[in-house]
Amino acid sequence: DMSLGFAKGIRERLPNAARIIDKFHVIKHANEAVDKVRKQEARGNALLKRTKYLWLRNESNLTGLQLEPKRSLQRRRLKTGRACQMRETLQDIYGTSADRAEAETALKRLCSWMTRSRLEPMKEFARQIRRHWRDILAYFDHPYTNxxxxxxxxxxxxxxxxxxxxxxxxxxxxxxxxxxxxxxxxxxxx
Structure with missing residues (x-):
């Protein structure tokens, strides 16, 4: 968990415990960042209205009727499409990294991409990853969840x-x- 209250509780009650932030919580924050980008872009682009779950679901979980509009929107080079690609890259890091070193290299590249993206919610998410860097990478040594x-x-x-x-x-x-x-x-x- 990335909350400050959880971190404080761990520090106070379990001072010798190693903290691990599991992939569920990291990807949850990535989804929130993608949705913020979508909301901002939807103010000026009516095509993005009512498309929240197209961007937040994995393509494997979309029906054929949902997949076609998403791909059509992705071809338009939308900011939301780029944010979604960043989230999917994060998921790939969790799915394919063989060890901590490989994950660290891939996360550095992803954070660099998000920082240079000019998408403020994604930049904030990259800063959040950097603030919790050690605890996020600990997951690749010990893939535990709560x-x-x-x-x-x-x-x-x-x-x-x-x-x-x-x-x-x-x-x-x-x-x-x-x-x-x-x-x-x-x-x-x-």
Whole structure:
């Protein structure tokens, strides 16, 4: 996670832990940058209205009806098309880099391209990558994610919301165990 709160929590509670920023979070920020470019360009180009998901989805996930308009728009040399290519290059780095050194070289080239692109959201994203350089590259040494923790946190937040609060922590922790523990209660109730 690239949030400052997460980094602070790690520093305070796990001072000896190595921090790894997984590809999901990096690509999420890349998608946000691409969408900012699209929004800016859409103000002056009606062709880009209602095309958000054409640019944010991978081409393999687009239907034939969606793929043709995207390719047509890419031939127009739009700023959004360039931003999308940068995001796809980032995905290729994660998909094809054999080791940290190869990833570092490719990320340096990508950051250079984004910095010279004259697309402010992509330039800001390049600065963000540079601020978190060591933690992003750590993923290529240890490809771990916190996806399971984030999934559990989502379930716990849902339990909290459904209950509209708990009067004490014991009830809350019991509901967390019941929901996340996948306990077979049929043996207890019969």
């Amino acid at each position: 996806a399971i923790l984030e999934g559990l946190n989502s379930v716990i937040q849902n339990v909290k919301t459904r209950a509209r609060g708990f009067k004490n922590m014991d009830y809350f922790s019991t509901m967390i165990y019941l929901t996340c523990g996948k306990l077979d209660l049929s043996t207890v109730t019969t």
